[in-house]
Amino acid sequence: MRKKIIGAAALMLTAMLLAATAVAACPSEEAHRYGSWRTKTSATCTRQGHQFRYCRNCDHWQQRYTPKLPHTPGEMTVTKEPTCTETGRKEGICTACGGTVRKTIDKLPHEYGDMVVVQEPTCTQNGRGEYTCATCGRVKSETIPKLGHDWGKCVVTKAPTCAADGAGTQTCARCAKTQTVKIDRLTHVFGEWTVRQEPEGRKKGVREHTCTLCGAVKSEHFYAEDTLYEDMEPCEEVIALQERLKDLGYYNGSIRSGTFGSMTTTAVARFQRDHGLEDTGLADAATRQAVDDAWEKATGKRVAVTLDAEEMESAAEAQAMEE
Numbered sequence: 443m444r445k446k447i448i449g450a451a452a453l454m455l456t457a458m459l460l461a462a463t464a465v466a467a468c469p470s471e472e473a474h475r476y477g478s479w480r481t482k483t484s485a486t487c488t489r490q491g492h493q494f495r496y497c498r499n500c501d502h503w504q505q506r507y508t509p510k511l512p513h514t515p516g517e518m519t520v521t522k523e524p525t526c527t528e529t530g531r532k533e534g535i536c537t538a539c540g541g542t543v544r545k546t547i548d549k550l551p552h553e554y555g556d557m558v559v560v561q562e563p564t565c566t567q568n569g570r571g572e573y574t575c576a577t578c579g580r581v582k583s584e585t586i587p588k589l590g591h592d593w594g595k596c597v598v599t600k601a602p603t604c605a606a607d608g609a610g611t612q613t614c615a616r617c618a619k620t621q622t623v624k625i626d627r628l629t630h631v632f633g634e635w636t637v638r639q640e641p642e643g644r645k646k647g648v649r650e651h652t653c654t655l656c657g658a659v660k661s662e663h664f665y666a667e668d669t670l671y672e673d674m675e676p677c678e679e680v681i682a683l684q685e686r687l688k689d690l691g692y693y694n695g696s697i698r699s700g701t702f703g704s705m706t707t708t709a710v711a712r713f714q715r716d717h718g719l720e721d722t723g724l725a726d727a728a729t730r731q732a733v734d735d736a737w738e739k740a741t742g743k744r745v746a747v748t749l750d751a752e753e754m755e756s757a758a759e760a761q762a763m764e765e
């Protein structure tokens with residue numbers, strides 16, 4: 443009686459697998475050590491296969507069924523042509539079992555013609571188009587994207603000035619909707635400088651220029667064009683000046699950056715004192731010429747002359763004439 447209950451429990455545990463005799467040698471289901479599956483009956487297209495495997499340690503065994511094989515039809519004959527609304531069918535004879543094999547043929551795609559516009563798109567609303575299948579009459583709908591406004595030229599309603607933004611109006615060529623647009627303020631257009639006071643020695647001059655659009659006047663302090671001075675924008679000319687002053691023993695600072703600092707001012711002033719010039723510390727045209735002359739004399743080299751674009755052009759012309 444008890445043995446029967448244990449047997450029933452084992453059957454439940456193995457589920458689909460059939461437990462056979464339960465001669466206790468392996469202590470649990472997990473303990474069995476099965477060999478490989480052996481085929482008793484091979485599967486065909488009409489029959490499942492049947493396989494067994496045996497425990498190496500006890501006389502427990504398992505069985506399983508393997509699925510039927512697919513039929514192997516030869517040439518198939520279409521018995522119903524597919525359309526765009528219905529599937530088709532085809533049949534063949536299985537070369538293994540001689541049975542009839544039936545297969546479905548996929549539906550054909552619809553044969554849509556050109557799109558017909560049902561609703562024209564506007565500037566702000568999508569339109570709609572339709573396609574119709576020539577075979578079955580099925581209708582397929584498609585969205586035509588909205589066009590967006592076609593803004594024309596801007597008509598100025600308020601002219602911009604140097605001080606304030608202006609405004610304009612644009613009109614859509616299609617739907618006549620209007621919109622207001624901002625016109626950026628103008629930038630001053632200054633005329634030529636007028637010198638109010640010439641620079642003199644260490645003292646900067648004063649000059650001013652006037653905006654030709656709004657009449658605004660802007661003035662600034664300035665040194666002459668060819669003067670190099672402390673805290674000016676770093677440049678090549680400062681580097682050349684510092685190199686020469688260094689060769690002449692007046693300057694001992696850094697050269698690479700082209701920055702005119704207090705050390706350069708001191709060096710220029712010392713050079714000026716030694717050469718009978720006013721010791722302003724500014725490298726004006728006369729001072730720069732004196733530095734070049736002193737450097738040429740001391741080194742026996744010539745100062746390389748750098749020409750601006752206009753000078754280069756006339757020099758090239760002169761050379762061409764000679765040839």
Ligand SMILES: [Zn+2]
Nearest residue numbers: 468474497500
């Ligand atoms: Zn076993």
Ligand SMILES: [Zn+2]
Nearest residue numbers: 487513536539
């Ligand atoms: Zn078959």
Ligand SMILES: [Zn+2]
Nearest residue numbers: 526552575578
């Ligand atoms: Zn169709």
Ligand SMILES: [Zn+2]
Nearest residue numbers: 565591614617
């Ligand atoms: Zn529009």
Ligand SMILES: [Zn+2]
Nearest residue numbers: 604630653656
């Ligand atoms: Zn202005």
